[in-house]
Amino acid sequence: MKKTQIIKLSVMSLMTSLCLAQCTPEKKQQSDEWDYLFDGKTLNGWTKITGTADFIVEDSAIVGITRSKTPNTFxxxxxxxxDFILEVDVKVxxxxxxxGVQIRSxxxxxxxxxKGLVYGYQVEIDPTERNWSGGIFDEGRRKWLxxxxLNPESQKAFKKGQYNTFxxxxxxxxxxxxxxxxxxxxxxxxxxxxxxxxFQVHKIANPKHEGIRTYFKNIRIKTKNLKSTPFKKDVFVxxxxxxxxxxxxxxxxxxxxFNGKNGQGWVGAYKDQFPASGWTVNNEILSIEASGGEESANVGDIxxxxxxSTFDLAFDFQLTEGANSGVKYFVTLxxxxxxxxxxxxxxxxxxxRHPDAKKGRNGNRTLASLYDLIAAKKQSRFVKPVGEWNKGRVIVYPDNxxxxxLNGAKVLEYHRGSEAFRNLVTQSKHKIWKNFGEATEGHILLQDHGNKVSFKNIKIKELK
Known part of the structure; x- marks a missing residue:
């Protein structure tokens, strides 16, 4: 083969490699593993529903454009x-x-x-200062999942004004x-x-925000020979x-x-075995039955x-109407x-519905609060109504x-043993207990307050 032919073949090979990496989707070669869901020219294979915002094709991208006086458009x-692995480049x-990017919806x-309802998992696209892009929302149903x-270190990953690969x-x-x-x-x-x-174009409240554009391109999916990519860092699931x-x-x-079967690992407070009645396990749910609304007057806590000592504790709980209970920690008995x-x-x-919410000081006896000490600062959209499951979480770090x-949103923080904490204790009903809340270790407690409350998915990780 002549030297000039070798040079020509090398140049052609280089150009082919560059095109595979940089060309628009319609110019890329389809691989055996990935299929492109957008041809770069038309909206073939896609349908617009629920709203009247615009979706157009421009420069090999799908462009969603906001319009006023319309609900969310998809x-x-x-x-x-x-099952799939999906990749899409997004610019806002x-x-x-x-x-947002809807999946399994x-x-x-x-x-x-x-008017029509879209519901299902949505991977958030959030260009605001909140920076929750990549979070998972349950559109039309449970809201934030x-x-x-829950993973604040990832909030800087999304860059406004440039393409981001999801x-x-x-x-x-x-x-x-x-x-x-x-x-x-x-x-x-x-x-x-x-x-x-x-893909979603979110409704807008202000007509001045009409015409905002969100871009989607290089939309590809893999549905065969799937292999899950393990997370390298330690994140909360x-x-x-x-x-x-x-x-x-x-x-x-x-x-x-809680193993979902019985009270293994738990005993009654000040007792040596799990209560024979009152606390029940049915359908993999642990419940304290109603008994008149008095604190530990019937069966008692477990x-x-x-x-x-230091831990990450997570639990799901379900209230009945007017119910009261609690999860305590560093309980020494x-x-x-x-x-x-x-x-x-x-x-x-x-x-x-429970009168205790209006007692105490500045709301410090309300849901997710540090009882009688610090009020939980929570938004109503992060509170599930009675009868639905809420997610609680308590983290105690090695530095106290x-x-x-509550449902993924942090509602308060404090330092055990700090001067500020001790000052709060002196103003509370806990002031009669020496060194309240400062034990080096203790039990986790589920409270019997005489109302029916249920628990599941109780898990813990010890921190070092």
Missing amino acids: LVSEKQYD EDDFGNS HYDPDGKNG YPLS HIEAIGHEIKTWINGVETSYIADDADARGFIG VNNLKNELTTYEKDHGWQLL VTKNEY SENNPGSAIGPEYQILDDK KVEHY
Whole structure:
């Protein structure tokens, strides 16, 4: 072969490699693993539903454009998918360009009084200062599943005004997201196993925000020979599977405190065995039955057999109307007092119907508060109504900083043993207990306050 022919072949090979990496989707070669869902020229294979915002094709990208006086608008795939790995490049140029990528989603044309309802998992696109891009929202149903307050280190991954690569894996019950290679969200959930893929143009409240553009390009999917990508860093998993842990959680030190079958690992406070009645396990749910609304006057509290010092504790709870309960920690059982055992308490309460919500000081006896000490600062959209499951979480760090969360949103923090904490104790009903809340370790307690309250998915990770 002549030298000039070799040079020509080398140049052609280089150009082909560059095109595969940089050309628009319609010029890229389809691989055996990836399929492109957008041809770069038309909206073939896609349908617009629920709203009247515009979707156009421009410069090999799908462009969603906001319009006033319309609800959320979605462009959805005509094909449905179950397990997949999806990648899409997204650009938003304005703070008010809220959007999202729908996965395993559905459409009810009769929903919202005949206006149509889209519901299902949405990977958030959030260009605001909140920076929750990559979080997971349950559109039209449960709302936030994974706000990025659960993974604040990932909030800087999304860059406004430039294209960002979203990598989304939905394999089995697990959904994980990355933005520009940064691990953002991780949930285990069984609400939807299959559905369409879509893009949202969010409704706007102010007509001045009409015309905001969101761009989607290089939309590709893999549905065969799937292999889940493990998260490298230690992140919190929102696990909605009933009393199960993912392999990732087990590998990172999480343990179940309730096995879904019986009271193993728990005993009655000041007792040596699990109560024979009052506390029940049915359908993998642990409940304290109603007994008149008095504190520990019937069956009494239950506590873990083990004691804990620094930990991440998560639990799901369900209130009945007007109910009161709590999750306490650093319970030493040394006081031998009548009524509920002593320890800092994550308050569980029906704020609207129980009178305790109006007692105390400045709301410090309301839901998710540090009972009688610090009020939880919570938004109503992060509170699930009575009868639905809420998610509580308490983190105690090695430096004695403590955080309370409600449904993924942090609602308070404090430092055990600090001067500020001790000052609060002197103004509370806990002032009669020496060194309240400052034990080096203690039991976890579920409170019997005479009302029916249920628990599941109770898990803990000891911190070092």
